Amino acid sequence: xxxTISFAAVALLIxxxxxxxxxxLVVGQRNRPDPSDPARHITLKLGHALDQQHPVxxxxxxxxxxxxxxSSGAVTVDIIPNGQLGSETELLEQVQHGALAMTKVSTAxxxxxxxxxxxxxxxxxxxxxxxxxxxxxxxxxxELLAKxxxxxxxxxxxxxxxxxxxxxxxxxxxxxxxxxxLKIRVQASPTSMEMVETxxxxxxxxxxxxxxxxxxxxxxxxxxxxxxxxxxxxxxxVCKHYSLDEHTRVPDLLLxxxxxxxxxxxxxxxxxxxxxxxxxxxxxxxxxKDTRDALEAVQKEGVTIHYPDKTLFAxxxxxxxxxxxxxxxxxxxxxxxxxxxxxxxxx
Ligand code: GCU
Numbered sequence: 001x002x003x004t005i006s007f008a009a010v011a012l013l014i015x016x017x018x019x020x021x022x023x024x025l026v027v028g029q030r031n032r033p034d035p036s037d038p039a040r041h042i043t044l045k046l047g048h049a050l051d052q053q054h055p056v057x058x059x060x061x062x063x064x065x066x067x068x069x070x071s072s073g074a075v076t077v078d079i080i081p082n083g084q085l086g087s088e089t090e091l092l093e094q095v096q097h098g099a100l101a102m103t104k105v106s107t108a109x110x111x112x113x114x115x116x117x118x119x120x121x122x123x124x125x126x127x128x129x130x131x132x133x134x135x136x137x138x139x140x141x142x143e144l145l146a147k148x149x150x151x152x153x154x155x156x157x158x159x160x161x162x163x164x165x166x167x168x169x170x171x172x173x174x175x176x177x178x179x180x181x182l183k184i185r186v187q188a189s190p191t192s193m194e195m196v197e198t199x200x201x202x203x204x205x206x207x208x209x210x211x212x213x214x215x216x217x218x219x220x221x222x223x224x225x226x227x228x229x230x231x232x233x234x235x236x237x238v239c240k241h242y243s244l245d246e247h248t249r250v251p252d253l254l255l256x257x258x259x260x261x262x263x264x265x266x267x268x269x270x271x272x273x274x275x276x277x278x279x280x281x282x283x284x285x286x287x288x289k290d291t292r293d294a295l296e297a298v299q300k301e302g303v304t305i306h307y308p309d310k311t312l313f314a315x316x317x318x319x320x321x322x323x324x325x326x327x328x329x330x331x332x333x334x335x336x337x338x339x340x341x342x343x344x345x346x347x
Pocket of ligand 1: 049050056088104105106161187207208224225226229252
């Protein structure tokens with residue numbers, strides 16, 4: 001998908017955002033905006049798919065509050081949660097085309113816009129949590145955030161989304177063979193499809209918001225996600241087995257329309273970056289606690305937690321990573337080089 005936004009589109013975006021909030025969005029202004037002057041008030045709309053109790057939503061609320069404080073009320077973030085504005089792919093399109101200023105998505109649907117993001121969908125590429133964060137916080141993580149700008153989607157930060165594991169309605173996944181014949185919901189991402197297929201299941205892409213009823217109606221036999229999401233979506237009401245194989249670490253990402261970003265006054269960019277830094281630190285703390293609480297809560301609701309031997313899954317998935325080294329096309333070569341760099345990172 002190419003970047004199609006033009007300066008005219010940005011002007012429209014600004015007008016739309018201003019009209020929606022009843023204020024005007026000022027672009028290119030060098031001085032500190034005056035909160036008492038509505039013509040200098042900026043409202044940034046941020047749509048996402050998560051529940052309001054989810055730690056990532058709470059962290060974005062802190063981002064909005066801090067930005068409001070830092071700018072003395074001159075810059076407001078209007079958060080629209082729960083997929084009210086559409087699926088994550090639709091949210092990305094809206095930001096890319098300028099209908100929405102910001103979104104928070106998983107890197108999985110982002111890989112259709114920024115192919116390099118597919119590395120996060122590769123099973124067991126990250127050895128453990130410290131390795132994962134060393135990559136995200138180092139040069140590779142920063143490069144990947146900036147990469148989105150070429151598609152009109154500037155990455156601002158990563159939020160912790162833990163590790164993803166399988167949960168199923170009827171029987172537990174204790175080894176890859178247990179996936180045989182099971183339909184497993186995946187995100188809108190070719191890498192997630194391939195991951196489930198390589199491990200032996202039948203991947204079925206369904207949007208996050210439609211998954212509860214898909215599980216209930218037995219359109220799929222299971223899905224995969226991190227503990228807070230498994231809990232907050234109440235998928236545990238249908239799926240009674242959660243197998244912590246931790247096959248991938250797919251982060252969440254906050255993005256802004258690139259052209260809008262470029263037109264924000266440097267002072268506003270600085271406030272946004274500062275507020276984000278605090279929100280990221282807050283989310284990392286919340287995440288740890290929420291993961292423990294979620295696992296406890298789902299067990300109380302009758303879910304059995306399983307701890308399968310991860311090496312069985314990693315061995316079965318290994319050819320998926322290997323395939324990039326053998327492929328001859330330019331895109332695969334780029335990903336293979338990125339994989340090699342990631343593997344070399346030490347915390
Ligand atoms: C996680 C992630 C969401 C994503 C969801 C999914 O919960 O935080 O952004 O939508 O996974 O599986 O679709």
